[in-house]
Amino acid sequence: NAGVTQTPKFQVLKTGQSMTLQCAQDMNHNSMYWYRQDPGMGLRLIYYSASEGTTDKGEVPNGYNVSRLNKREFSLRLESAAPSQTSVYFCASSERGRQYEQYFGPGTRLTVT
């Protein structure tokens, strides 16, 4: 099992460009999450999906959109990238939310110039 996979690993964007970060899990988990991590900070939740077909905002949703394409896949879209979105993005999944541990992907390092 691959666990949680993320693509791409690295990306450089110019201000105003758009892109989609992809995440997939093969553990049949119901819940999936997108976080961002900035230097010296913990993880901040951007969006999460408690089950297929549902999505909810986290702590820092502005400037992002998400799609829970199916049970396996949860994508994060930046419509018009800004330098403030320079960060490392992590996708995670769990069996059913806060009662259970989360499994993390390796991260996408995004730089917006």
Place this chain on the structure above:
Amino acid sequence: SQQGEEDPQALSIQEGENATMNCSYKTSINNLQWYRQNSGRGLVHLILIRSNEREKHSGRLRVTLDTSKKSSSLLITASRAADTASYFCATAMQGGSEKLVFGKGTKLTVNP
């Protein structure tokens, strides 16, 4: 805003020593989890302690939870160089939605 706050922010010890990290939080929780992050990697779950538990062990890890003080501690015994990483606590709030709230982490360096 972050629910959990780890203390200290950074800790440097010698191999073989014990490492203790603390986490304080603000609101009632359902459970508290500890995660490890090696440099440049994703987080890895270490241990989960429920609000009705006071202590839990896993290998060289010992976690305590004091809900009256809203605090938890993670003890790593007989540390190894491979334990060098950042450690985060994450809280699942009572009555909250399906999410965890992470602290800013403790950066542990174990010197050989």
